[in-house]
Amino acid sequence: MRKTYRLGVLIAAGVMVISPASAAAAPQIACPAEIASVEIAVTAPPSWKAHVQYPLQLASAGISVGPPEALAILRGESVNKKGQLPSTRYRFGDIEAEHGKWLNCGYGEDCAVLLSKRLDPSIRECTVRYLKQQTPGKQTIQIVCK
Template sequence: MHHKRLLTGAACCIFPLFTQAAATTSLACPTSVPATSISLAAVPSGWTPYIDGPLYLSAAAPIDGAPERRGQLVPSGERKRKGKTTLSYRLDGRYPDGKWLQCSYGVHGEVTLSRRLDDSVSVCEFTYRKGSKAGQNEIDIDCR
């Protein structure tokens, strides 16, 4: 009897570790950067800036370190299915400056918003669908 109780006690302590390791982090990039948050400074004399509308989400990816490092990573896999493209990234190895999520806005990614990911994240998948605005993509992000 005592042996069985000991096994049950060990099992109760191990299983939470497994469920925690397999946990998925659902992240979402903001769909746009509002025009009211965009400003231009040091505009040449005689010119008046005007920002017509928001910048829409165009891309997302994990990066190695803070945005100013420009640590773009190459996807480890790509799947296309029913109008969707899924890019996979393996995040094994050392990331001394952290793993970050970068969201890009504008047709050519002129503006980015970034946030640090949990160090335990080892894989991320980004599923793209065309958005309703020019250059816009709807992106589902699954990191675990």
């Protein structure tokens, strides 16, 4: 009986330690760092052959209402603080469920290619933060939604 009690105390202590950390964590959504060259499909004109030499690197991230072809990109608000890297916060009011909130990840020069993902309807806001580049030409972006 004593062993059962100790096990119960250990389990309860574990729950107490794990629960606050997991409850406080905001969901993170990440853009893929790059689109591999083999994943990029180009339809060449007749008598031409297409070849994609290099992968496309992540360049930007933002939020839109509806899929990317709707071109309803939200502006967001700058939440830059002195000494911190650029951040933009997107707060969502009542967005029609049929259009939804979408994360758009831009790749390549001038973000010529977008990868987009519909976000969970329960998300109320997202913050997009550009982190310091560790490698030239490779952008790291942190996206936190709640």
